[in-house]
Amino acid sequence: MDLISSDSQNILSGGDYSSLSSIKIKAYKQAYDIIGNPANQDPQCRQSADHCMSYIVATLLRKAFEKHEILSTEEGITREESWKHLMLLPVDYSEKAIFNDVTREIMSKIQFEHGGEEYDAGYPEGIPSSVEIQTRDN
Amino acid sequence: MFPGGHAMNDSVDTGSVLQHKFKQLGKLAMTQQDLVNFVVQLESI
Numbered sequence: 001m002d003l004i005s006s007d008s009q010n011i012l013s014g015g016d017y018s019s020l021s022s023i024k025i026k027a028y029k030q031a032y033d034i035i036g037n038p039a040n041q042d043p044q045c046r047q048s049a050d051h052c053m054s055y056i057v058a059t060l061l062r063k064a065f066e067k068h069e070i071l072s073t074e075e076g077i078t079r080e081e082s083w084k085h086l087m088l089l090p091v092d093y094s095e096k097a098i099f100n101d102v103t104r105e106i107m108s109k110i111q112f113e114h115g116g117e118e119y120d121a122g123y124p125e126g127i128p129s130s131v132e133i134q135t136r137d138n
Numbered sequence: 139m140f141p142g143g144h145a146m147n148d149s150v151d152t153g154s155v156l157q158h159k160f161k162q163l164g165k166l167a168m169t170q171q172d173l174v175n176f177v178v179q180l181e182s183i
Contacts, residue, residue: 083150083158
């Protein structure tokens with residue numbers, strides 16, 4: 001959310017989601033084990049989608065691309081406003097959303113990795129995680 | 139170490155975000171007036 005708030009024009013690229021090249025997510029072990037489980041990276045229902053990091057991030061990004069005109073302003077957007085536009089709601093776990101073609105395409109570009117000792121050391125005092133988005137135009 | 143939206147984060151106005159969330163979820167089940175009354179009741183506990 002911070003990334004979208006701070007660099008929305010570059011990331012959202014006028015609503016063209018094909019500008020995304022890759023998305024790399026790292027998290028501490030406990031999170032990776034629960035929502036990064038390779039056996040659950042192709043969710044078929046709400047119960048599996050809400051435990052699938054790649055689905056959650058891809059859905060948030062799809063919504064951001066759909067709302068790029070609101071989010072990509074010259075002056076930027078506050079993080080609070082980003083949250084209000086992009087937070088996932090029940091409709092985002094509907095069958096239609098789970099099998100949304102754009103979401104699935106974005107999911108195919110996501111890699112989720114365990115961040116290693118550096119990330120683990122920061123938990124539970126924090127929940128260390130990072131998202132790196134590579135766009136076609138770097 | 140806690141991202142915005144997390145209860146422990148102090149760089150995002152969580153209260154404002156939660157107000158929005160309550161409205162979005164509440165309007166799935168209640169009329170506008172019932173929702174307003176319900177949220178006021180909860181916030182007065």
